[in-house]
Amino acid sequence: MSEKTILKLQLPTDPLWVKNVVESNIEELLTDHAYCEQKAASNAITLIVQNPNYPDLVQEMALLVQEEMDHFKRVHDIIIKRGYNLGKERKDDYVGELYKFLKHGGTRQSQMVDRLLFSAMIEARSCERFKVLSENINDDELSIFYHELMISEATHYTMFLRLAKKYAGDIDVDGRWKDFLAYEANVVKNYGKKETIHG
Ligand SMILES: [Fe+2]
Ligand SMILES: [Fe+2]
Numbered sequence: 441m442s443e444k445t446i447l448k449l450q451l452p453t454d455p456l457w458v459k460n461v462v463e464s465n466i467e468e469l470l471t472d473h474a475y476c477e478q479k480a481a482s483n484a485i486t487l488i489v490q491n492p493n494y495p496d497l498v499q500e501m502a503l504l505v506q507e508e509m510d511h512f513k514r515v516h517d518i519i520i521k522r523g524y525n526l527g528k529e530r531k532d533d534y535v536g537e538l539y540k541f542l543k544h545g546g547t548r549q550s551q552m553v554d555r556l557l558f559s560a561m562i563e564a565r566s567c568e569r570f571k572v573l574s575e576n577i578n579d580d581e582l583s584i585f586y587h588e589l590m591i592s593e594a595t596h597y598t599m600f601l602r603l604a605k606k607y608a609g610d611i612d613v614d615g616r617w618k619d620f621l622a623y624e625a626n627v628v629k630n631y632g633k634k635e636t637i638h639g
Contacts, residue, residue: 447564447567447568447594447597448564448621449564449565449568449621449624449625450621450622450624450625451625451628451629452568452572453568453569453572453628453632454632455572455575455576457572457632457633458572458573458576458577459576461632461633461634461635461639462573462577462635463577463578463579464635465635466522466579466582466635467519467522467524467525468530468635468636469635469636469637470515470518470519470522470524471519471524471525471526471527471530472530472532472635472636472637472639473515473636473637474512474515474516474519474526475529475530475532476532476566476637476638477508477509477511477512477515478508478509478512478529479532479535480504480508480511480562480563480596481504481505481508481509481512483559483562484501484502484504484505484508485501485505486555487501487552487555487556487559488501488502488505490548490551490552490555491548491552494552494607496603496606497552497603497607500599500603504596504599507592511589511592514585518581518582518585530636532636532638533638533639534565534627534628534631534638534639535562535638537627538558538561538562538623538624538627539558541558541620541623542554542555542558549607549609549611550611552607553604553607553608553611553613553616554616556600556601556603556604556607557600557601557604557613557616557617557620558620559596559600560597560600560601560604560617561620561621561624562638563593563594563596563597563600564593564597565624565628565638566593566637566638567590567593567594567597569637569638570586570587570589570590570593571586571587571590573586574586574587574590601617604617
């Protein structure tokens with residue numbers, strides 16, 4: 441099964457993004473990537489704080505925070521080893537656009553399910569970007585690293601979808617997920633121009 445089939449993403453990233461954009465500025469890629477991992481951990485913490493009455497969710501998010509911060513540390517290790525600076529957080533316009541699609545009204549539960557789908561969406565695209573990076577980047581260390589991270593983000597993607605379905609109640613999760621995929625495809629078509637993970 442291809443990655444596209446697994447992730448159901450509608451628009452694949454052009455591999456030329458790696459050759460023409462990313463490879464000219466690895467330091468920028470690593471800085472942005474480190475903060476992507478931090479934001480993934482922060483998002484998991486937000487899910488805990490907003491939904492303390494779902495013990496399974498809290499348990500899984502607590503583990504996820506640890507894993508994402510381990511990823512952050514590993515990216516930071518590479519930054520130090522290469523003599524780069526972490527620098528300030530980079531704004532993630534892609535995630536900002538996805539965020540606009542989130543439901544901000546409705547019940548606590550429906551907001552939680554929507555945030556789980558939003559999280560699944562970001563994991564799916566990150567996984568796809570890591571795959572494109574690992575297959576195309578002219579850098580052995582990063583190629584191996586991104587292959588490993590691709591597998592772990594795929595696991596996160598399926599975990600978020602599983603949790604969304606588990607807590608769906610009478611919410612049409614499959615329908616909402618299809619809408620998310622269509623919205624995301626429309627957003628991502630304007631990207632692939634910057635040396636950032638979702639850029
Ligand atoms: Fe991660
Ligand atoms: Fe993740």
